[in-house]
Amino acid sequence: MSRLRIFFSSAVFSFKAQFSWLNPSMWLTMKFVLSLSQMAFFVFVGLFIRGPDVISFIAIGNALQVVSWNTVFSVVAIAAHDKWDGTLPLVLATPASRLPLFIGRAMIHVLDGMLSVAISFAFAAFLFGVNFGQANVLTLVVTVLVTAFTMAGYGLMIGGLAFYFREPVIFANIFLFILLVFCGVNFPVKDLPQPLQPISYVFPLTYGVEATRSAISGASLFDISTLLGQQLLVGLLSIMLGYFFFRTFEHLARKTGRIEAV
Amino acid sequence: MPQTLRVIYSAFRMAMLHWIADPQWVIPNIIAPFVFTTVALTLFKDSTGPFGLYAVLGGGMMGMWGNTLYSSGFAIEFEKWQGTLEEVLVTPSKLIYIIAGRSASNALFGLTNMMAVLLIASLGFRIPLGIENPFLFAISMVLTLLSVSTLGLIFASAFVLSRSAQTLTNGLEIPLYVISGSMFPIALLPFWIHPAAYALGPTWGIDAIRLATSQEYSSQTFWAGMSVDVAIILDLAVMSLLSLTYVVIASILFKMVEKKTRIQGTLVEA
Numbered sequence A: 001m002s003r004l005r006i007f008f009s010s011a012v013f014s015f016k017a018q019f020s021w022l023n024p025s026m027w028l029t030m031k032f033v034l035s036l037s038q039m040a041f042f043v044f045v046g047l048f049i050r051g052p053d054v055i056s057f058i059a060i061g062n063a064l065q066v067v068s069w070n071t072v073f074s075v076v077a078i079a080a081h082d083k084w085d086g087t088l089p090l091v092l093a094t095p096a097s098r099l100p101l102f103i104g105r106a107m108i109h110v111l112d113g114m115l116s117v118a119i120s121f122a123f124a125a126f127l128f129g130v131n132f133g134q135a136n137v138l139t140l141v142v143t144v145l146v147t148a149f150t151m152a153g154y155g156l157m158i159g160g161l162a163f164y165f166r167e168p169v170i171f172a173n174i175f176l177f178i179l180l181v182f183c184g185v186n187f188p189v190k191d192l193p194q195p196l197q198p199i200s201y202v203f204p205l206t207y208g209v210e211a212t213r214s215a216i217s218g219a220s221l222f223d224i225s226t227l228l229g230q231q232l233l234v235g236l237l238s239i240m241l242g243y244f245f246f247r248t249f250e251h252l253a254r255k256t257g258r259i260e261a262v
Numbered sequence B: 001m002p003q004t005l006r007v008i009y010s011a012f013r014m015a016m017l018h019w020i021a022d023p024q025w026v027i028p029n030i031i032a033p034f035v036f037t038t039v040a041l042t043l044f045k046d047s048t049g050p051f052g053l054y055a056v057l058g059g060g061m062m063g064m065w066g067n068t069l070y071s072s073g074f075a076i077e078f079e080k081w082q083g084t085l086e087e088v089l090v091t092p093s094k095l096i097y098i099i100a101g102r103s104a105s106n107a108l109f110g111l112t113n114m115m116a117v118l119l120i121a122s123l124g125f126r127i128p129l130g131i132e133n134p135f136l137f138a139i140s141m142v143l144t145l146l147s148v149s150t151l152g153l154i155f156a157s158a159f160v161l162s163r164s165a166q167t168l169t170n171g172l173e174i175p176l177y178v179i180s181g182s183m184f185p186i187a188l189l190p191f192w193i194h195p196a197a198y199a200l201g202p203t204w205g206i207d208a209i210r211l212a213t214s215q216e217y218s219s220q221t222f223w224a225g226m227s228v229d230v231a232i233i234l235d236l237a238v239m240s241l242l243s244l245t246y247v248v249i250a251s252i253l254f255k256m257v258e259k260k261t262r263i264q265g266t267l268v269e270a
Helices: A002-020 A024-050 A052-065 A067-084 A088-093 A098-126 A137-162 A168-182 A194-200 A204-216 A225-256 B003-021 B023-044 B051-082 B085-090 B095-124 B134-161 B165-179 B191-198 B201-213 B228-264
Strands: none
Touching (some): A002 A067, A024 A052, A024 B023, A024 B051, A052 A067, A052 A098, A067 A137, A067 A168, A067 A204, A168 A194, A204 A225, B023 B095, B051 B085, B051 B134, B051 B165, B085 B095, B085 B228, B165 B191
C-alpha cells in the first residue's frame, strides 16, 4: 500500500512540479503549437521533395513522435530541476521506496503524452487530410497507450543517465531529436544506411510508429501483437536500465558526498 | 570608442566568455537544425532538382535562427537564475545595447552552426556546395546574420517579462522555421501565412543566399523573372528595411519593459 501511495504521490508531484517552470497557459499553448508546427514543417518538406503521397506517412509519424516531448523532455527536466533547485539531496534522503518513486515520476506524463497525440491526430485529420476512416479505434488507443508508456520508460532511462551530468536538459534535446531520424517518423527505417538500421530498434517509438500506421489502416490488435510485445520489452528494459543508473548514481552520491557534483 | 559601442562590445565580449566557459550549451541549439537537415537530405536521397540546395542552406539558416532564438531566451533566464538580471537592469547603460551585444555574439555563433551543417552535408551526404557568386553570398550572409540578431532583440525584450522564456524559445523555434520557408518554398504554405513570412527578415535573406549560391534557383519572393543580381539587391534592401524596423520596435519594447519592471518591482517573480 505504501509503495502504491509513493507511486501516485511521485506521479502527481512530478507533473505539478513542471509548472514551476511552465505556467499552465504556456503548457497548453505548447501542446498545440509544438505538435502542429513540427508536423507542418516535415509535411511541407516531404510535399516539396516527394509530393503529396508522403503527407499521410509523415503526419502520422510526427503525430506520434509528439509524445516524446512529454515523456522524454518533461521527465528529464525533473532530474534537471532536482539539480538546479537543490531538491535532489531531499529526494535521496527520503526513506521512501526507490522503485515506485522513480517510475512514478514519469507516469502522469504518459497521460499527458496521450493527450498531445490526440491533439496531433486531430491536426493530421483536419489540416493535412489524413484518413482515419479505416482506423481500428481500439488498436489505435492501445498502441498510443503502449507507446506513451514505453517512451516514458525511455525518458526514465535518459533521465537516470542525466543525473551524472551537469546539464540534463542537453541530454533531453539530443535524445529527443534523434528520434526523428531513427524511428521511421518521416521516412521508413529501410531508407537509413544499412549499418544504422539496427539502432532504430533500440527506441520504443520505432515499433509504436509502425503499429500506429497499421492501426490507422485497420489492423487488429492481434495483427500487431508482435510489434507491441517487442515495444513493451524494449520499454521495460529501458525502465530497468534507468533505475539502475539512478541507484548507481545514488550510491555514488552517498559514497563521495558530492550529490550535485556527481 | 563611443559609449554606446563600448557597451555593445562589452556585452558581446561577455557573451563570448560565457560561451567559452560553458561550450556544452551549443549542443541544444544545433541539434534541431542538424537533425532537420539530415531528415530532409534523407528524403531528398532519390530525388533530383534543387532540393539539396534548399535542405543544406535552409538547415544552415535554421542553425543561425536556432542559436539566436535559443540564446536570447536562455541569456535572460540564466540571468534570472543567477540573480544578476537586476544588476544588469540598474546599470546606467541602456538594456537594449547590452542585449544587442549579446544578440550579435549569439548570431555569430549561429554562423558556426551554419558552417557545421554545410560541412556535414558536404562530407556526409556528398551535396555539391559550389557558390555561384561568392561576393554577394558573403554580403547576404552578413546582412542576414544582422537581421536575425535584430529579430533576437525583439524576442529578448519579451523574454525579460516571461517566466517561461526557455519554453517560449522551444515553442517559437519550429514555427519560425515553417513560416520563413527555410527548407521549402513559401508558396507551399497557406496563403494567409504569406504576410507573416514576408514580415520576417530571414525569409528575404535566405532567398538572397540561395540566389547567390545557384543559378538553378529562382526567387521565391516578388522578384521572379528579374536578373539574379537585381533580385539579390532587392531582397537585401527589403531585409535591411525590416531589420531597421525591428530595431525601432525593440527600442520601444525595451523602454516599456524597463519602465514596467522598475514601477512594479516584480522582475524576480516574472
